[in-house]
Amino acid sequence: MPESTLALFSGTPGELSLERRPLPVPGPGEILVRVLGCTLCGSDLHTVAGRRSVAVPTVLGHEIVGEVAAFGPGAPRHDIAGTVIAEGTAITWAIVAGCGECFCCTHDLWPKCERGVKYGHQRAAAGSEFRGGLAEHCVLVPGTAIVGLPAGLALEVACPANCATATVVAALEAAGDLSGACVAILGAGLLGLTAAALAQVRGARDVIVVDTRAGRAARAAEFGATAVGSPGDLPGLVAAATAGRGADVLVELTGATAALAGAWEQVRIGGTIILVGAVSPDAPWAIVPERIVRRSLSIRGIHNYSPRHLAAAVAFLADAWHRYPFAGLVSAWYPLSQVTTAFVAAADGSHVRVGVRPG
Ligand SMILES: [Zn+2]
Ligand SMILES: [Zn+2]
Numbered sequence: 001m002p003e004s005t006l007a008l009f010s011g012t013p014g015e016l017s018l019e020r021r022p023l024p025v026p027g028p029g030e031i032l033v034r035v036l037g038c039t040l041c042g043s044d045l046h047t048v049a050g051r052r053s054v055a056v057p058t059v060l061g062h063e064i065v066g067e068v069a070a071f072g073p074g075a076p077r078h079d080i081a082g083t084v085i086a087e088g089t090a091i092t093w094a095i096v097a098g099c100g101e102c103f104c105c106t107h108d109l110w111p112k113c114e115r116g117v118k119y120g121h122q123r124a125a126a127g128s129e130f131r132g133g134l135a136e137h138c139v140l141v142p143g144t145a146i147v148g149l150p151a152g153l154a155l156e157v158a159c160p161a162n163c164a165t166a167t168v169v170a171a172l173e174a175a176g177d178l179s180g181a182c183v184a185i186l187g188a189g190l191l192g193l194t195a196a197a198l199a200q201v202r203g204a205r206d207v208i209v210v211d212t213r214a215g216r217a218a219r220a221a222e223f224g225a226t227a228v229g230s231p232g233d234l235p236g237l238v239a240a241a242t243a244g245r246g247a248d249v250l251v252e253l254t255g256a257t258a259a260l261a262g263a264w265e266q267v268r269i270g271g272t273i274i275l276v277g278a279v280s281p282d283a284p285w286a287i288v289p290e291r292i293v294r295r296s297l298s299i300r301g302i303h304n305y306s307p308r309h310l311a312a313a314v315a316f317l318a319d320a321w322h323r324y325p326f327a328g329l330v331s332a333w334y335p336l337s338q339v340t341t342a343f344v345a346a347a348d349g350s351h352v353r354v355g356v357r358p359g
Contacts, residue, residue, distance in 0.1 A: 001022050001023070002022070002023040003020045003021060003022055003023055004020070004021060004022075004023045004024070004130070004135065004136040004137045005018055005019070005020055005021075005135065005136045005336060005358070006018070006019055006021060006059050006124075006129055006130060006132070006134065006135035006136070006137075007019075007059065007060070007061075007134040007135065007336060007339045007356075008057045008058070008059060008124060008129075009047065009048060009054075009056060009057065009058055009059070009060050010056050010057045011056040011057070013048065013049055013050035014048060014049070014050075014340070014343070014344075015340070016048070016060075016134070016339050016340050016343070018336070018337065018339070021129055021130075023137065024130050024137065024139050025070075025072075026070055026071060026072030026075065026139060027072050027073075028072055028073050028074050028075075028142075029072060029073075029074050029075050029076075029141070029142035030072035030075055030139055030140060030141055030142065031068060031070070031071055031072065031075045031076075031139070031140040031144075031146075032068075032069045032070040032071075032072075032137060032138075032139055032140075033064075033066035033067065033068060033069060033091070033137060033138045033139070033140060034066055034067050034068075034069040034136065034137055034358075035064060035065075035066045035133055035135060035136055035137060035138055035357070035358055036065045036066050036067060036090065036155060036357060036358075037064075037065050037155045037156075037159050037333070037355050037356070037357040038061040038062075038063055038064045038065075038132075038133030038134055038159060038355065038356050038357070039063040039156075039159040039160055039330055039353045039354065039355045039356075040061070040063075040342060040343065040346045040353065040354050040355070040356065041062060041063050041120075041160075041163050041164070042189070043279065044060045044061060044062075044120070044343075045343065045346055045347055046280065047060060048060070048343050049347065051280070052280060054121060055121075055122070055123035056123065057123070057124045058120075058121070058122060058123055058124050058132065059120070059122075059124055059129060059130065059131060059132030059133075059134055059135050060120050060121075060132050060133075060134050061120045061132045061133030061134035061135075061356065062095050062118075062119045062120030062121065062132065062133055062162065062163055063133065063159045063160050063161075063162060063163045063164070063353075064092065064093075064119065064120075064132075064133035064138060064159065064162065065090060065091070065092050065149065065155055065158045065159050065161075066090070066091060066092075066137075066138060067088055067089060067090050067091070068085055068086065068087050068088060068089045068091060069087065069137065070087065071087075075142075076146070079091065079146045079147050079148040080145050080146060080147060080307050080310075080311060081147070081148070081311060083148045085146065085148055089148055090148070090149040090153075090158075091146050091147065091148055091149060092146075092147050092149060092158060092159075092161050092162045092310070092314065093119070093140055093144045093145060093146045093147065093162060093310075094110075094111075094144065094145040094147075094162060094166070094305070094306075094307050094310050095111070095118060095119055095120070095162055095163060095166075095304060095305075096110065096111045096113060096116045096117070096118045096119075096304060097113075097116060097117040097118075097119075097140070097141050097142070097143040097144040097145070098110045098111075098113035098116050098143050098145075099113055099114070099115040099116065099143055100143055102114040102115060108306060110304075110305075110306040110307065111303060111304030111305060111306070112303075116143075117131065117141050117143075117144075119131055119132060119133070119138065120132040120133055120134075133356075134336065134339055134356055135336070135358075136336065136358040145307030145310060147161075147307075147310050147311050147314050149314065150314070150318040153314075153317065153318055153321070154321065154327050155330075155355070155357075156326075156327050156329065156330035156333075156353075156355060157317050157321045157326045157327050158314070158317065159330065159353075159355060160190055160194075160329075160330075160353060161310065161313045161314050161317055162310055162313075164190045164191050164194055165194055165313035165314075165316065165317060166304075166305040166309045166310040166312075166313040167191065167276060167302065167304060167305050167309075168191055168194045168195045168198055168276075168313070169198065169305065169309040169310075169312045169313045169316065170302050170304070170305035170306070170309040171195065171251055171274050171276050171302045172195065172198055172199060172202060172251075172274075173309065174272075174274055174300045174302055175249040175251070175272050175274050176249075176272065177203075178199055178202040178203050178204045178248075178249070179202075179203040179204075180203065180204070180205045181199075181203070181204045181205065181206070181248040181249060182204070182205065182206040182208070182238065182241050182242050182246075182247045182248050182249070183195075183199040183204045183206065183207050183208070183247065183248065183249045183250075183251065184208045184209075184210075184234060184237075184238055184247040184249070184250045184251070184263070184266060184267075185199070185207065185208065185209045185210070185220075185225075185250075185251045185253065186210060186211075186231070186250070186251065186252045186253055186254050186259045186260070186263055186277070187209075187211055187252070187253035187254040187259070187277060188209050188210075188211035188213070188216035188217050188219060188220045188228070189211075189216065189253065189352060190329060190352050190353055191253045191276065191277070192209055192211065192216075192220065192251075192253045193209075193219065193220055193223040193324075193329065193352070194223070194326075195251055195253065196209050196220050196223045196224045196225045197223045197224045197320055197323075197324045197326075198316060198320075199224065200224030201224070201316065201320065205226075206226050206227065206241040206242070206247075207224050207225045207226050207227075208225065208226065208227045208228070208229075208234065208237045208238060208241060208247070209225040209227075209228050210228070210229050210230060210231045210233060210234050210237070210263075211228075211230070211231075211254075212230060212231060213349075214230065217229060217230065222324065222325055223324045223325075224324065226241070227240075227241065231259060231262055231263065232262075234262075234263055234266055235266055238266040242268065245268045246266055246267055246268030246269070246271060247266050247267050247268060247271060248267075248268060248271050248272070249267075249271060249272050249273075249274065250263060250264060250266065250267045250271070250272070250273045250274070251274045251276065252273065252274065252275045252276060252277050252278070253276050253277040254277045255277035255278045255279060255280065255282065256277070256282060257278070257282045257283040257284070257285050258283070260273075260275070260278075260285055261285060261286070261287075264287075267295075267297060269295050269296055269297075270295075270296045270297075271295075271297060271298075272297070272298045272299075272300065273297060273298070273299045273300070274300050274302060275299065275300065275301045275302070276301075276302050276303075278301075279303065329352040329353055330351075330352070330353040330354070330355045331350075331351045331352065331353070331354070332345055332351055332354045332355070333354075333355045333356070333357055334354065334355070334356050334357075335356070335357065335358070335359060336356055336357065336358045336359070339356055342354050342355075342356050
């Protein structure tokens with residue numbers, strides 16, 4: 001019987017075990033994918049370091065690119081744009097497979113599906129272990145939004161599409177029309193760099209990126225930022241760009257309450273604050289509601305994204321990776337057999353992303 005390898009995380013910090021399991025046979029509506037590569041997201045690092053609790057055992061990794069290996073009976077033969085997919089087609093897919101019928105799926109809250117399957121986050125039950133990217137194969141369940149990848153799109157550019165890039169697309173959609181806008185971005189990790197480039201592509205006039213790490217902030221200048229600095233520089237940078245009026249949009253990508261608390265007052269009257277980074281609990285954000293009311297501010301939280309955002313993310317990357325150095329952001333690849341080493345390398349902070357690929 002053919003087998004496939006997966007990396008199982010059982011809850012012991014820093015430990016992943018490579019195990020062989022029978023190669024899954026795709027069931028009705030399912031697609032078997034051969035994993036080409038998977039980049040390690042910040043949430044994977046938090047989980048393996050023991051800072052984030054998940055149902056275990058589990059196969060982590062959700063920033064996945066693969067190629068179709070086999071179709072189950074009745075499985076879709078096209079992606080969400082209607083483009084034909086066949087065995088060997090390179091694809092990415094949405095992090096959450098929705099049921100399409102529950103309250104959330106029918107109210108544009110796709111990633112909150114009440115019965116959804118979230119790749120790289122599922123408890124590995126016998127017979128359904130292959131639901132993450134740190135493996136040789138992954139099985140796509142019915143309801144998975146698949147996007148075919150343009151020919152030639154580099155693996156390191158495509159892998160983060162279904163997490164970082166699509167989330168940024170959703171965040172900036174929530175920010176509204178960016179033509180001529182001043183967009184302030186907190187955090188210059190993969191999301192912040194992507195947000196800077198996308199804001200520029202969407203017509204923002206001023207893109208200001210701040211980060212506590214000077215090297216990261218400086219890198220944002222290669223991704224469309226018109227001004228970069230430390231968080232303490234933000235008031236001066238925003239004032240200079242807007243003649244003191246304030247930023248139209250603030251995008252929070254650090255998850256640190258302190259970053260938000262020090263920055264939100266740089267948003268202009270009638271402006272918008274988009275919260276994305278705060279995916280694990282931190283200190284409360286102390287704010288007098290009257291300040292929100294009198295300044296007529298809008299505040300939106302964005303967690304994950306819907307299928308249309310993934311399609312837009314891939315379309316964005318297909319063009320943007322020729323204009324911005326996205327290909328340099330995944331700066332180390334490790335074979336699946338060295339997955340534990342990959343996590344150690346990713347944790348030291350010198351890489352924006354580290355990738356793992358079978359073979
Ligand atoms: Zn992620
Ligand atoms: Zn649903």
